[in-house]
Amino acid sequence: MITIVILGAGNVAHHLYKAFFSAENVTIKQWYNRDIKSMRPFNSEVLLTNDLSQLVEADIYIIAVSDDAIAQLSEQLPFEDRLVVHTSGSVSPYDIDKKNRRGIFYPLQTFSKGAEINFIEVPLCLETLMRKDYQQLKDLGQSISNHTKRVNSDQRAALHLAAVFVNNFTNQLFRVAHEITESQGAEFDLLKPLILETANKIQNLSPFRAQTGPAKRNDKKTIKRHLKMLDNEHHKDIYKLMTASIKKTHASTSATTKKNR
Structure with missing residues (x-):
């Protein structure tokens, strides 16, 4: 069982939450956002927080926020040496603070509010800076998609x-x-x-x-x-x-x- 924490509450985060919530071998331990108003309908399903100091321990932390906010949010994370990934297609993994292990979990799809997505068909582009982290990220991707692909930053x-x-x-x-x-x-x-x-x-x-x-x-x-x-x-x-x-x-x-x- 892979445990995750989702950070952010935009379109990508909401779609990822729904996909992982239905996955058999994934447990969403927590969902963070500064404003939890849009997440309240899921209050009975997952632990919600707007306080970074209250983040629980998990295998993978997924930052699903705007590109400009990734670096700052990663700097504020109150832990070290954990696997932290973001979902951006254009931001470098090096934008994630180096105190943690870094990677990319990029769903190559368009996400709109109210439009349902079948994640089984969504290509997931994966990248990790440390080899030991890749298999776990791949296992996470395969829990929701039939199309996981290892790519480098240029690709x-x-x-x-x-x-x-x-x-x-x-x-x-x-x-x-x-x-x-x-x-x-x-x-x-x-x-x-x-x-x-x-x-x-x-x-x-x-x-x-x-x-x-x-x-x-x-x-x-x-x-x-x-x-x-x-x-x-x-x-x-x-x-x-x-x-x-x-x-x-x-x-x-x-x-x-x-x-x-």
Whole structure:
């Protein structure tokens, strides 16, 4: 049985709590946050505290707070030589105070309040500074996920950056599409099967091979027509940037296709 203490009460912390609470070989000994208001519904399930001096002993302490708060919180921990990990995709393990053993427990997923997550399918990127700590962290990860992966800090940073492109930027494109459909009274919901198919397609194809559309075909008439339709200059700039990026990526393919005609 692995014992843990969760530090923080944001979206990631709440999702981790629910996942670990259901895990068979994990015991959540305590949950800490400066403000325990959002944690009160779980008062009957776990020991809550807003006092760092009252932290109990556990195998692993999971810091699930904002990136900027990790270093300060780790400095305030009132113990030494225990395994302390954070959940950030971009913060170094060296940001954790060196008085404790340090590691990373990074769930590569987007977490929103009220949105349920099936942790079994969430990749967990793991890193420890001491070899002896890795197996225990891996055992913890495997208690809630079928996808644990040992990564170094450079790999984790690259994954986090890539995640911004595939998640945050993509979601913003969904928002732009929503504004475009709303401007003409069209239903954004009609695009949802296309959104799902786009995501499903890259399960079997590389993003390069899966690309379609007027930019890849260099369909100048359609591109010109689309730009004329866009009244919002910001949307127009995004369209031009994405079109140029796709053209650059597939320039050699287009040239080969024309040559073979």
